Amino acid sequence: MGVKIRLTSQVILPVAGAACVLLAWALVSTTVAPDLPSPLKTWQESRRYILEPFFKDGEMNQGIGRLAFYSLVRVAKGFVLALAIGTPIGFLLGLSPRFHQSFDPIVQFMRPISPLAWLPLGLVIFQKSEPAAVFTIALCAMWPTVINTAVGVRSINQEYLNVGRVLKLSRVKMLTRIIVPASLPYVFTGYRLSLGLAWLVIVAAEMLTGTPGVGGFLWQEYNSLVYSHIILSVLTIGAIGFLLDRLMGLVEARVRAH
Amino acid sequence: MAYLEVRDLRKAYVTPRGRTAVLGGVDLALDEGEFVAIVGYSGSGKTTLVSLIGGLLAPDAGEIRLDGAPVTEPGPERGIVLQQYSLLPWLSVRDNVALAVDAVNPGLPAAERRRLTDEFIALVNLTPAAWKRPRELSGGMRQRVAVARGLAMRPKLLLMDEPFSALDALTRATLQDELLKIWGERRSTVILITNDVDEAILLADRIYPMTPGPDAVLGPAIEVALSRPRQRRHMSLEPAYQKARQALVEFLRASRTGR
Helix, strand or coil: CCCCCCHHHHHHHHHHHHHHHHHHHHHHHHHCCCCCCCHHHHHHHHHHHHHHHCCCEEEEEEHHHHHHHHHHHHHHHHHHHHHHHHHHHHHHHCCHHHHHHHHHHHHHCCCCCHHHHHHHHHHHHHCCCCHHHHHHHHHHHHHHHHHHHHHHHHHCCCCHHHHHHHCCCCHHHHHHHHHHHHHHHHHHHHHHHHHHHHHHHHHHHHHHHHCCCCHHHHHHHHHCCHHHHHHHHHHHHHHHHHHHHHHHHHHHHHHCCC | CCEEEEEEEEEEEECCCEEEEEEEEEEEECCCCCCEECCCCCCHHHHHHHHHHHHHCCCCCEEECCCCCCCCCCCEEEEEECCCCCCCCCCCCCHHHHHHHHHCCCCCCCHHHHHHHHHHHHHHCCCCHCCCHHHHHHHHHHHHHHHHHHHHCCEEEEEECCCCCCCHHHHHHHHHHHHHHHHHHHHHCEEEEEECCCHHHHHHHEEEEEECCCCEEEEECCCCCCCCCCCCCHHHHCHHHHHHHHHHHHHHHHHHHHH
């Protein structure tokens, strides 16, 4: 498939939008907030972190690529755990009215709890920062998977279920040949939203536990008064979040196109 | 007792706006190997009747017996072919048919089941498209898959609910001819639901007109005295065709103006 780029809509306008934000940033840094580093100063103080993304001078002074890698590994662990727990719960909620009656209130109750609230509890349970961070990410990121999977199962076309009923398929075959494939598009929408949440939670988790990663780096540089590195971290978090969403969007589109 | 016996079947749907009596006491009897068509206006409750005989819906009153056994739930001995195909879009043509073959022949060795699957796909002339997904197929090809799946259940009774009405006229004629040929070879017991009078006469031994709902019932049976094998060409010139057509159209017209 040929990729066709329309100059105005896909290049000029987005660049113009970014230029506007950059200009506003520069204006704010020269007028109301003198402590806020200007775009130029941010670039000068951050260039080594970007141009040599994998250097390592010490535990807390590393290239942004290396820091992002630590964060991504942590997010991956939490995300995989969220899917491993959330997907079966979602299927049970969708399939069994009794399970739904028992656990849906709990799900609705736990869903809005902030990662900041879970993290200290994770530290109490695991006594170590790394598993506590993964636990927090998993616990916060699993809800979209749970809810979308349950909705996906409940909205399966009755026609498909009737095929299974007429053929008197066994429970296992009903699940593997009809229920799982039919709800897969919803499930993957849940996965995409869960990944977005996991990435949101990582910053808070690393800030509070002081583990090395983009979020940990951000908090450390705030405490060391190197404000330009806060901006570097923020931009990195945004860029990676954007890429992750696009990536999951592609996976989701493939699943939908059966 | 007949092979399929339907006695005083009643069904109503209850909606927030009230109760609609769809079927008001349907009686029907089929012998083994008979091809019966039920013809009626759309919305008269034909699909409800198919769902009841298929066991997908429970009747409010009345009884259905197939080969002596009461019908209480769906099962492969009553294969269903629906207007909207209801193929599983994530499975290939082959896997859609194989699902049925595997379900009704659990004791057979895998190689034998594969051979059966290929046989049913070949029966509806889809061997070249066996690995395609339903969305890659035309409407006519999809309906062929649904017919193959229905036959692959080796049903005692094949229920077809307006199987060709979503197709264009040329494709419909082709599929009717194919069905005629397949039925001629296998002599399955078939109930065909349709709103196409000519389709019913071409295919069926006997036709029941259905009165428009609510409280739909079946009118008196109309025998189609055309000899088999039948040919679409010249059929309309035969007196038996004209007689059946006239009886059917007259009953349907009278049942509508009589309301």
